[in-house]
Amino acid sequence: MDSSLVLGPMLRFVDETSASVWVETQSRAVVVVHAGGRSWQADTFSVHGHHYALVELDQLEPGSTLPYTVEIDGEQVWPEEGSPFPAPAIRTLTSDRPFRMSYGSCRTSEVNDLAAHKTHGVDSLLAFALDLAKRDEENRPDLIAFLGDQVYADIPSSEMLQLIRDDRGISTRLDAELRNYEEYTQIYRIAWNGTAIRWLLSTVPSAMIFDDHDIRDDWNSSLLWKRKVETIPWWRDRIVSGLASYWVYQHLGNLSPEDRAADEIWQAVVSHEGPEEFELAPILEAVVEEADQDPERYRWSFCRDYGDVRLIVLDSRAARVLEPGQRSMLDRKELQWLDERMQGGRRHLLVATSLPFLLPRGLHHIEDWNAVLADGRWGERLALLGERIRQAIDLEHWAAFPASFRAVATMATEVAQGERGAAPETVTFLSGDVHFSYIEEVDQPMQSRVLQAVCSPIRNPLRPALRWVAAVMSTRVAGPVGGFLSRFVPRTPFHWSTLKKPWFDNNLASLEVTEEGLKLRWDTGVVREGNHGAPQLEEVTSIVIAPRPAESRETPSR
Template identity: 25%
Template sequence: MELPILLSGPIIRKVDPTQVYIWIATSKDFHIKAELYQVGTNQDSKDDKQLQVRTILKSIRLGKQLFIHLVHITPLEENLPVDQLLGYNLFFTKGSNKYDLSSLGLLSPNNPNSIVYGDFLYPTFYINSKPESAILYGSCRKLHGKGQDALARADEMIAKKPLDKEVRPSSLYMLGDQIYADDVADPIFPIIQEMSRQLTGHEQEDLSKVEPSLKRNNFKQRLTKIQGRQFIIEQFCKFTSSNAYNHLITFGEYATMYLLSWSPVLWQMAKEEHVMYTFEEAYQHNLIHFNSPKKAASLKEHHDEYLQHKDRYHEQSLDIEQFQQSVAKVRRLLANIPTYMIFDDHDITDDWNISLEWKKQVHEAPLGRHTIANGLAAYWAFQGWGNDPSRFDQSFISAMNQYFNGFHAEAPAYKNWLQTLEEFQSWHFTAPTTPLTLFLDTRTLREYDSTPKQVKWTNLIEETTKTPKLIGKKGWELVNQTLQDSDWNKGEPLIIASPAPLYGVGVIESFLKNNIYPFRVLGVPVHYKLDFEAWKYNVEGFSSFLHYLKEWMPSECIILSGDVHYASTVKADVEINNEQLSIYQLTSSPMKNMSFEGLFGSLLKLIVWITTLRQKEKTVNRYYDDKNPILKESDLTHQSANMVWKEKISYQSLEHGTIIETANNLGLLTRTNKTIQNVLLQDFNEQRGYGKFEPFPLK
């Protein structure tokens, strides 16, 4: 079956007064031109003004029916207007076939998949130049995650007042786990299988050329069956995800997951082609893997497993149905706001580079290396390329082109493709926002210390591997150079996007570190189960972060983060080498994946609540010297002469008193010349509205 022309997008990517990038995925290789308009003050767009621009198209073919395009728009004369709404249209040409966004139905207010707001003629955005900022940010969006999609809440917020730039956000930051490659719902696994074949071609990417064991018939069957991949992922990839039953492996699977996450197009196709199976249909078509064969000797075991599969499938089907209902809103949002994206682990696989041992084991597993490379290549094509296209030179693009031209794992192009992705060290970038934003890569620039450290648990002392520095020495040098090469100057305001917060909620981090992490000495892999990857878990890495902040000395430092599946707002007043620095840490997560449920989640929330009551109107004071761990000042009789830094930490509360929010949320940084505030767009009942943390007054 022939795929629709537009598979996903358009998505507004990097923008500044000199250029605009628009990302789009199509099923055919089109020539694409753009028109840009300065939108009038009325929503009926009668006084729109067309701007004189040129279009440069960058395209790459990723499969038989999959093309990714970056439409680069630049003004012919003066810079583009700032602080004013800009509209755009795209024109597609292939031979005698011509289309635009209107003829494709995306600009019609009567189309439920329309990408315009109100009575506008086009999708719109604006380039903010004012010190005041309204920036959306968040992470952790799983298709079958619990609750409503917080990105859809952002769309609804803009739809209410699309003309009001005082409240309309100027940018969206997606801070990791945009997809869950390792945790794929049972009902969408057949969809991914079918659509990836149509996108890339039936003959592409023979995994048995990468891992010969997959030639065996039982493994070949497992690869294509629901819940069939856990053993393959553990044994042949050496991954550690406990939810890898349907883990993505091929490039086509990763690509399909992105298309399902951002667009309603493939969902509609899946319905038309009848690949959205009920559990009973999937069972009848023999699409589900069972550990217990359907034989007389194991009939009870098979029946029990059948019931487990059925319950899981039905629950996930309800969550997926809820996701589908809002994905068109998400597509509209992405078409109307400049968006910047950085990865975290689930974009590739759970626990990605969590330890040196993990990294070595996966590197020695051909299928593990292959899967990570596919995940990174898909991240580049769907996310990374649009952040700052100049970071990917011609040799990088050529390596991608040559491999995707054939997907041959035994060809020289394959080795070059693998090496290019594994050695690439420029995933971090700056976004030309106001203030400028520095996006950190906390996954591929890590540094590991193999020297064991002592961990005490009750009366037991054992040695265990240290948690990694999320950015090592070489990584910080690269990040520092990237900032120096930007238009930012020392002493100016700076926003830093870090997937993991520099300042989480200390009571949660301490509880995990002191009461859960020590179980590792007993052989319990808690570092894989609970992701001990906060900056504070490696004090040397944390200190390196503070060191560079001291060197940069931004007049105002705001850190935006996600990852931890709760929202919080923290201020840290830091003294380092006799320099004073205030850091505002705003965290928002998850967009769609509520995780603080059950007994463990309830226990953590109870601990936070009790601690909040005990510490009301108080702050936490700590300092660090190079011979001692972080300590509270109240625990010390005198201040160390070897002090490296000290800090005073204060937490802001929501209206209902708690210092965290675990329901699905998307953060909205609202920055004025007087305050900084973290506002949450949430999966709340109507009467609760938005969640607002107390604002921080600026000096």
Template identity: 25%
Template structure:
């Protein structure tokens, strides 16, 4: 079979492989990330507009930066344009930006020309005639704030990709600065390192090598002298990686008879790089993918290959809308496990099993390096400024590529900057440091931090890293559930941001809302909690992610709640991970010196963008509320030491009082969704389906009334959204200053004709605005 990613393919690629993606954006600085085919100096210019965004006017900011050569045909930069002090961006205007690409003193390209090629003669990333991408800063009034969030986007997952709905949201209000989305938060699993479709690995592996210009030598353990010491990605074929991923790399996704989850696991740096590009841009997808019988041996696996190809063709069909959306709203993100591999750092046993293997360690490092370049750089651009650890990491990544992956000193430098734990030379196992009663993976002082805080005119967002700062119980078995934030992580990631003096931008109003991004949810379905505890008692922790939910470790959850409510009366937690969406409200009452202090936490969960499953499709319907409705749950807790205990009856409550009186009480309630409505842009969605998908739907349209479970009435469950969805968060404040947070969850209807619909969840906060 001819190589589809040869010289001809590379020549036909546009200069811009992925992006532009608008990232960290403040009143005095704007950052745009972009991936290019050739090295350039990239110039970013930010403009004011008039006539509600229609006319480009004054140049406000300008910045420039050279790309870093991460491969022969992969050059990446996140360029920041900053204020010189004479002007700050305000919250009630639409701004535009432009890019220029200077390849030499005589050769440069505009944004319009850099996007296009023979395969892509016309690329539109704007909502206006001037063809420039635009954005609006968050408002000064909480009622006007619009935040979008979601998680878990697997290209071959079931159902339509929900992320393109973001493009519809922006397009419908592009000329209204207080109505269009102001920030996008991706809360985990932006790509999947495990559970990769065979044809997607086929594309990623070859594209990755083509962009790098070299083949990585992936280290493996030699058990006999005849065993190979390394494999290249092309030697590890799609569908045949289960054994090496499980036994040589140590990954746990393939345990418990789930080898299909790792049979096409990403391993090489090029594969992780390529996965991001393929998730965000249509530019590098090949024009055709071979049929299953040309690649796979066996009828069953060949049929599965062809089905996954159709799924990915549907995915790529709407990528143009994803690309346009990401260019027009500031995007922030944080990893969860699948950005590396399922169960990443789940417990101490996982760390010892994977990081103690040369291939496991290399793969985790490859995934983290890809995350640093494709996500973290835009989240925290100051970490990657000149002279900072991030810039040194970028240079080391360029040197690693220039050496063809052969420079051991550079590899070690990358590990230090990424925070990979050192390996004990005596045991060949990762090093831990003990804090109080827990063990934490060791890291170098110059390592990057993945957590960060965003502060705007009326709200703050504290983004947590619950993967690399876990606290593993030192006095329990290695599979014991960890604290998702170890003691030093609680201080650095939560206590310090909450206590910081507000650095108010000019004209900033009073802080009115605090958001916390927790990739793994605090509270979930009660039956899931029961399953987790059942599996934990039987030491089967990997199959159902025992230890990833906060409420499997009550000490950590109690500390999380008390830390938050010491500083804030209202908190909104955004989370994902669990492949369904919901809203729960926790009322926290603390008793002190005969008085009561009430606080409120609302958890807004949004998952998945594209990964619905049969079980989530069932709990989405009325069947869930009929057979297994969620009930209110109550906890009592103590502050020193932090702990909490669930009480299910008056008897258990009185029994708990026999030890010592509780210091606080928590009541969790499930918020029910309103009747499903059609979005104002939801009727005409001809862009959604490929011709093949449309023909298949027409074929079954006549039978829709025989499938009652797909009809609107049955799909109107009360508690969760179990189909692929995207969340829009906004607020209502009445004349009495009482505030309400609203999560509108957009999804594709199951009935005909297919529409974009939304389900609304409303939760009261308190009767007064938050005062910090």
């Protein structure tokens, strides 16, 4: 690989007529993408001495497949010479192609050998990439969505730990955590390196959203949590660097051309004039620092339409309001933004949020009760106890923000009952975070089926002892305990139950719109014949979510 290309290319937003290609380069450069006999180019911008470009391709033909190459300062750097993988290609969307996507969360960046497989398991994303390279282009997904924890800033990989040791040493556990923008650039390089992973990200469009470990475990779980971490001397550098690097490496590529045109940070890049490379850091860091203090300052959520499928990707970390008595998973503007996009009139409505919207019901009621306890309903002393419980056992999912949960549940119910346009076949929440996978379904009769489909982890399995605890807490213990505690909190808008009980494999989920319904499948990586560097893909489980009978899906008269 040419040394002028540090990371990428990554194929990011793609629709019917446009595409975006992201790269990181060694130095200031002009980046050119060639496809279909045409060329598009962009100058790099810099952040703290690192150089990036987003090349915007426009006026593409819907439903076309365009192999492409990337040049940096006139020299081709992608695809690599002698690559064993198919040529990277841009497949634009078309309404007559059934939508397919893959998704998952929680991926540690360790090497692929016997020792690492014993501690971290097989990398499902690597197995998926190697399997995808064998398929023809028509059988590749339209999107791969990473729903949080692509990088672990608080629990770095072995390679990242060594870089920290070499740079500044490690004396305490806190010393092992990332501190600045430079270290974030290294952890992204480690996460997205490797020939197969780079090929995958260069040929399958991707969407991304953060979760807590992108910043720190339990990020924004409560106001007390926030006040505590803000006493760490280097925390300001950490949160600003984490959010700034997230904008560069993940969020920028999520944006459509229209969203980029409205984004104040990107507009600073494209409006720059002058002979010098544009240094984005001062503007970028000022915005993200303000956004950390005021969740309404900047929106990280985004929405994409794929023919008759809508995908809403929600920020369930930075948009939180943490003040007791006002706690909300989504701030006021974010909730309004979501409300405007939770509409029917399409075959499937997908809501991707890193944290599961529907936990196994017993766990939900425990978190709901704890949220009320910690909010002070039964006095300040019990509120402090509730806060200790919350932080000790990570009770900070949607259920821990009861008002937000009920607001979004009401939106989903109105969509499913045909009150916001023709009811879709499904309203499906896609999530990760919890390090086990499962499916829940709302029992209440509605025109649409309302589901929660979790895929976690891609590569970061729970230890066997913790698997037992999670399984018991999700079923045998949480059920009766949660049922008892539910008497002390407002009733949930609907009832739901488990469609598939939790399983604990490293896996990546796939979703496909078929004539029979919404097909969901989870695959894991397995090592055969001792070939640890080339795991194979193997199905864990699958299910087809058939639509309700047509007569039950007619819009009710009003």
